[in-house]
Amino acid sequence: MSNKEKVAFLGPKGTYSHQAALQQFPDDTKYELIPVTTIPTCFENLLYDDNISYCIVPLENSTNGQVVFTYDLIRDVLKQDQVEEENLKNDDKYQNRINPPITIVGEQYVKIDHCLVVADEEIASKHDTNKYVNLYSHPQVWGQVTNYLNTTLKGKYQNRIDCKSTSEAMIKCKEDAANGIQSLAIGSITGSKMNDCCVIEKGINDLKGNTTRFLTFSKKNRLLEIPVNPEDASKDNNMTLLTFTTLKDGPGSLVEVLNIFQRYNINMTSISSRPIGVTGKWQYIFYVEYEFDHKLPWKEEILSEIDSSCLTWAMWGVFPRDNGYYI
Numbered sequence: 001m002s003n004k005e006k007v008a009f010l011g012p013k014g015t016y017s018h019q020a021a022l023q024q025f026p027d028d029t030k031y032e033l034i035p036v037t038t039i040p041t042c043f044e045n046l047l048y049d050d051n052i053s054y055c056i057v058p059l060e061n062s063t064n065g066q067v068v069f070t071y072d073l074i075r076d077v078l079k080q081d082q083v084e085e086e087n088l089k090n091d092d093k094y095q096n097r098i099n100p101p102i103t104i105v106g107e108q109y110v111k112i113d114h115c116l117v118v119a120d121e122e123i124a125s126k127h128d129t130n131k132y133v134n135l136y137s138h139p140q141v142w143g144q145v146t147n148y149l150n151t152t153l154k155g156k157y158q159n160r161i162d163c164k165s166t167s168e169a170m171i172k173c174k175e176d177a178a179n180g181i182q183s184l185a186i187g188s189i190t191g192s193k194m195n196d197c198c199v200i201e202k203g204i205n206d207l208k209g210n211t212t213r214f215l216t217f218s219k220k221n222r223l224l225e226i227p228v229n230p231e232d233a234s235k236d237n238n239m240t241l242l243t244f245t246t247l248k249d250g251p252g253s254l255v256e257v258l259n260i261f262q263r264y265n266i267n268m269t270s271i272s273s274r275p276i277g278v279t280g281k282w283q284y285i286f287y288v289e290y291e292f293d294h295k296l297p298w299k300e301e302i303l304s305e306i307d308s309s310c311l312t313w314a315m316w317g318v319f320p321r322d323n324g325y326y327i
């Protein structure tokens, strides 16, 4: 039984998520990377499998924005019955705060350099005249290669098929070839090597510098005190993620929360929202990231003001800004 800490990532090996996991956990004497089939499964394994200590999941891409699977998973973790029960039990001085059972401990930026691949050299040799049956990739990819699909690849394939990952797409491509069906897949060069595929064309992204940002989640103890632990505050550039729903849905309810941070001179670096999907009136959950100055830990009054301005809110931990943010 290995005593390595296990990390769930979207597999099979060769996905961009695999690259992110290798970047976050480079020491394979301490960490074992566990490929799982979907992004939700990464969260489920972390939440419910005691053997899994971390998961790393894609959050957003520089070309086509939010990976909504992940935003919705963050939203839905807070709606888990046991999370709500626990939050009713614990004597949290902030009555509207929900303590998530997992916390963000890191971020990684992965350069996304999409390639068009086929199963083998023989199919590759006839590419110019080939008419392909299927084109496989992860659904997040289509928005990153739109121009390529509408020009170079236009009319060369019949069916565009969503897969659970770019590596699964290549495996499907190989399976088709074994059945005499000529198909295409889109993924990374590493993925094509790991899945014994053949690269037809590299750099097919619409935008150069296409990058996906990943978040690394960890199990944590349940008692979340103020959103900083002394050891977390040792790094220069720390970030934190706050999620919240607004108390009122009248004008100014969102601004009221954001103003708290302006008044305390805390710099917001991103804001997103997703529908909450409750019955009745349409509502949103907001995701706001802030720079966290370890010399200025958030004073209790900030948390009290958040608590009185939000219907519900959650702090997701403090994590270091990865250098990938700057390049």
Ligand SMILES: O=C(O)C(=O)C[C@]1(C(=O)O)C=C[C@@H](O)C=C1
Residues within 6 Å of the ligand: 010, 014, 015, 016, 017, 018, 058, 061, 067, 112, 138, 140, 141, 164, 165, 166, 167, 212
């Ligand atoms: O399928 C993969 O290789 C993944 O790691 C997933 C994913 C994503 O969900 O955004 C990661 C990065 C790319 O933008 C494309 C796909």
